[in-house]
Amino acid sequence: MRIALFATCIVDAMYPETAKSTVKILERLGHEVVFPKAQACCGQMHINSGYMPEALPVVENHINAFDTDDYDVAVAPSGSCVASVKHQHPILAERLGKPELKERAIAVGKRTYELSQLLVDVLGITNAAEQLGSYFPDTITYHPSCHGMRSLKLGDRQLDLLKTVGGITVEELPEADQCCGFGGTFSIKNADVSSAMLEDKMKNICSTGASACAGGDASCLMHIGGGLSRTGAKPKTLHLADILASTMEETVTL
Amino acid sequence: MTQVFLGMPAPGHGNLFEEEPFPQAAHRELGNTQMRKNLRHATHTIRDKRLKVVGELPDWEQLRDAGAAIKNNAMANLEELLLQFEKNFIARGGIVHWARDASEANKIVTQLVKDTGSTEVVKVKSMATQEIGLNEHLETEGISAFETDLAELIVQLGHDKPSHILVPAIHKNRTQVRDIFLQEMPEVDPNLTDDPSKLADAARTHLRKKFLAAKVAISGANFALADTGTLGVVESEGNGRMCLTLPETLITVMGIEKVLPQWEDLEVFMQLLPRSSTGERMNPYTSLWTGASADDGPRNVHIVLLDNGRTRALSDRFGRTALNCIRCSACMNVCPVYERTGGHAYGSTYPGPIGAILSPLMTGIEAEDNGSLPYASSLCGACYDACPVKINIPEILVHLRGEDVDTKRETHKIPTQMDLLMKGGSWALGKGKNIGLLEKALPLGRLMAGKDKKIKKLPGIAAGWTQSRDIPAPPNKSFRDWWSDQKESK
Ligand code: SF4
Numbered sequence: 207m208r209i210a211l212f213a214t215c216i217v218d219a220m221y222p223e224t225a226k227s228t229v230k231i232l233e234r235l236g237h238e239v240v241f242p243k244a245q246a247c248c249g250q251m252h253i254n255s256g257y258m259p260e261a262l263p264v265v266e267n268h269i270n271a272f273d274t275d276d277y278d279v280a281v282a283p284s285g286s287c288v289a290s291v292k293h294q295h296p297i298l299a300e301r302l303g304k305p306e307l308k309e310r311a312i313a314v315g316k317r318t319y320e321l322s323q324l325l326v327d328v329l330g331i332t333n334a335a336e337q338l339g340s341y342f343p344d345t346i347t348y349h350p351s352c353h354g355m356r357s358l359k360l361g362d363r364q365l366d367l368l369k370t371v372g373g374i375t376v377e378e379l380p381e382a383d384q385c386c387g388f389g390g391t392f393s394i395k396n397a398d399v400s401s402a403m404l405e406d407k408m409k410n411i412c413s414t415g416a417s418a419c420a421g422g423d424a425s426c427l428m429h430i431g432g433g434l435s436r437t438g439a440k441p442k443t444l445h446l447a448d449i450l451a452s453t454m455e456e457t458v459t460l
Numbered sequence: 461m462t463q464v465f466l467g468m469p470a471p472g473h474g475n476l477f478e479e480e481p482f483p484q485a486a487h488r489e490l491g492n493t494q495m496r497k498n499l500r501h502a503t504h505t506i507r508d509k510r511l512k513v514v515g516e517l518p519d520w521e522q523l524r525d526a527g528a529a530i531k532n533n534a535m536a537n538l539e540e541l542l543l544q545f546e547k548n549f550i551a552r553g554g555i556v557h558w559a560r561d562a563s564e565a566n567k568i569v570t571q572l573v574k575d576t577g578s579t580e581v582v583k584v585k586s587m588a589t590q591e592i593g594l595n596e597h598l599e600t601e602g603i604s605a606f607e608t609d610l611a612e613l614i615v616q617l618g619h620d621k622p623s624h625i626l627v628p629a630i631h632k633n634r635t636q637v638r639d640i641f642l643q644e645m646p647e648v649d650p651n652l653t654d655d656p657s658k659l660a661d662a663a664r665t666h667l668r669k670k671f672l673a674a675k676v677a678i679s680g681a682n683f684a685l686a687d688t689g690t691l692g693v694v695e696s697e698g699n700g701r702m703c704l705t706l707p708e709t710l711i712t713v714m715g716i717e718k719v720l721p722q723w724e725d726l727e728v729f730m731q732l733l734p735r736s737s738t739g740e741r742m743n744p745y746t747s748l749w750t751g752a753s754a755d756d757g758p759r760n761v762h763i764v765l766l767d768n769g770r771t772r773a774l775s776d777r778f779g780r781t782a783l784n785c786i787r788c789s790a791c792m793n794v795c796p797v798y799e800r801t802g803g804h805a806y807g808s809t810y811p812g813p814i815g816a817i818l819s820p821l822m823t824g825i826e827a828e829d830n831g832s833l834p835y836a837s838s839l840c841g842a843c844y845d846a847c848p849v850k851i852n853i854p855e856i857l858v859h860l861r862g863e864d865v866d867t868k869r870e871t872h873k874i875p876t877q878m879d880l881l882m883k884g885g886s887w888a889l890g891k892g893k894n895i896g897l898l899e900k901a902l903p904l905g906r907l908m909a910g911k912d913k914k915i916k917k918l919p920g921i922a923a924g925w926t927q928s929r930d931i932p933a934p935p936n937k938s939f940r941d942w943w944s945d946q947k948e949s950k
Contacts, residue, residue: 213939215889219899220932222939241943243896247889254839256861257882263890271892297855301778301862356841385796389838391878394924396835398487401928402800403838432929435914 210277214287215247227451244271250290255391272314280318283447285354288320322363335372341454343373347416351423377414388429404433418444472769472822474562474592478807482832485805495631509739526728528850531784541686541719548689552751554761562592578675584700585609586680588713590809608699617644623803626789677703681714687722690750710758717783732848736788769822778859779821784849791843813843817856825863834860877921899938909933
């Protein structure tokens with residue numbers, strides 16, 4: 207398959223390794239990865255902050271970049287960006303009175319997958335060690351980000367993939383389904399509540415004794431990781447893609 | 461009557477307002493450690509109970525769909541249903557009053573009470589009368605209103621405000637309740653302990669006298685059935701039942717959105733409501749009454765149909781499903797923000813996720829600080845998942861943020877930091893070329909980081925982030941550039 211990578215702005219700029227990991231995994235499976243260079247961002251930050259007219263150029267740019275015949279499916283290593291593409295883009299187009307854009311948004315959304323969705327539902331991956339050669343000899347816990355869990359209904363796809371990585375130990379995270387408190391600009395507009403939510407998330411992560419908390423959204427991980435770093439706690443954060451890309455020969459270190 | 465189109469329907473009044481920006485209110489409430497402890501305990505207990513009983517029903521999702529469909533249909537035909545309800549209610553001997561807003565409703569109820577010659581009323585727990593501030597209004601008119609729901613009684617005796625729509629005293633624990641009783645109930649045993657059954661006993665003795673003496677009761681309603689003219693109240697304690705049956709006069713204040721087309725619709729809601737609200741399969745008391753009867757129950761039965769901003773909410777096509785709410789409180793019980801700030805932080809009678817959309821929809825986003833309410837959410841979506849009538853609260857929150865920004869655009873002469881950030885972001889993220897250009901400056905960002913490769917302090921609004929979180933030093937090179945170098949040079 208020809209798979210278009212939607213890196214997402216935060217991964218592109220801040221966590222390029224995660225995008226490289228995504229490419230590695232897909233190439234390992236024999237697929238061709240393309241990177242539509244016109245892409246920038248899904249516009250979720252603007253939409254969720256209420257800046258709809260300002261979101262429009264960002265959303266239009268995304269749709270223009272991905273509304274092509276140059277690929278079979280698109281994938282992003284982020285549940286919330288994919289949820290934005292699938293659900294928010296059509297609504298924004300409707301709100302701003304752009305029916306044609308709405309149709310195109312729906313079409314792009316249909317072809318866009320979150321990484322674990324693509325791996326499990328489309329590419330039939332059930333065992334990361336066997337099918338992807340994934341190997342990560344350490345103890346992790348896992349935070350399911352809200353948009354993946356609730357908007358995309360990912361269920362246990364990410365966790366199941368992690369559990370089948372070679373050498374890994376996965377400790378269950380207490381109150382895993384609770385939001386980490388990121389919420390985009392919520393984290394600065396309502397910084398106190400956001401921090402209170404983060405505090406509980408960190409407490410739960412630390413209680414597992416894991417070396418790292420894994421997840422499928424770089425933004426939530428930046429939030430959790432930023433808090434852990436500030437408090438001097440031991441656990442690090444690591445993206446699902448980076449763990450799946452890690453192999454016996456080239457093992458990712460924390 | 462001449463009809464004049466006045467544009468947007470009238471906004472709601474009464475207790476629907478956030479009086480200070482939510483972050484400020486939240487900051488204060490977060491400091492109340494006792495409240496947070498009580499609330500965490502209470503919300504987590506009810507969450508688990510709800511999940512358990514909801515899990516018992518294999519058709520739960522279909523029930524939610526049915527609930528949403530019935531409500532959507534009722535809202536689409538609200539005018540006809542209300543008229544049908546009015547006709548049937550009158551036919552059974554009831555009297556119907558229409559109130560445009562809180563002050564009209566208060567006036568109507570006051571007059572009705574005065575007409576009976578009574579200066580005391582007993583009350584069934586009701587959100588609508590909280591919303592219009594009825595008790596306070598009656599007091600200014602020389603009428604005492606006694607709350608009979610145990611939790612409402614605690615709040616009333618404690619001169620406090622409800623912080624939850626179902627469990628108004630959720631922020632109090634039993635020791636605090638005992639202290640309130642000792643202070644405010646003159647007849648109570650001075651050795652009262654905080655044993656829940658002892659506390660309930662004390663309240664029972666206190667209330668029984670009121671029930672037997674009261675000539676007038678005031679209630680809300682969970683449902684009104686258009687095809688029969690029936691009203692319904694769903695409760696746990698039976699105190700509501702006492703109020704609905706013992707007094708001579710019964711006055712019900714109900715929001716117009718509570719009307720359902722037909723009797724059969726109860727089948728769906730009587731399954732959805734108790735499971736979602738108290739986590740019970742069935743609530744202990746369901747009272748349904750149709751009009752007045754000469755020899756049973758109240759002889760004078762009134763209903764005040766209250767708009768108070770509901771038609772305004774209905775006119776918002778992206779927000780109107782908020783009116784489908786059956787006030788079960790599941791959304792606040794699962795909300796991580798509500799769990800930490802409590803209900804008082806939301807200002808309005810309606811707290812939590814539903815309050816964050818309903819209050820501004822009813823009053824208009826520009827009213828007081830209601831524009832800050834839609835931001836009181838990380839958009840985690842737990843509320844939408846729990847809502848028995850599938851109100852997509854996160855989507856409406858986002859919609860209302862858009863309304864807030866658009867409204868302020870007209871009034872802000874000088875752009876805020878957020879405005880500038882979003883404008884800049886719109887350019888930067890609007891083209892692959894532009895973000896690519898900015899990413900060339902990533903190494904500069906590395907300079908901001910200390911030796912430990914962490915950015916610990918950011919200026920302006922971004923300081924909110926670094927108050928509790930570091931940012932890692934950015935990479936040397938973006939993925940985009942790496943891709944160009946690696947893949948395209950081959
Ligand atoms: S919005 Fe839904 S979950 Fe919240 S109180 Fe209303 S019906 Fe219940």
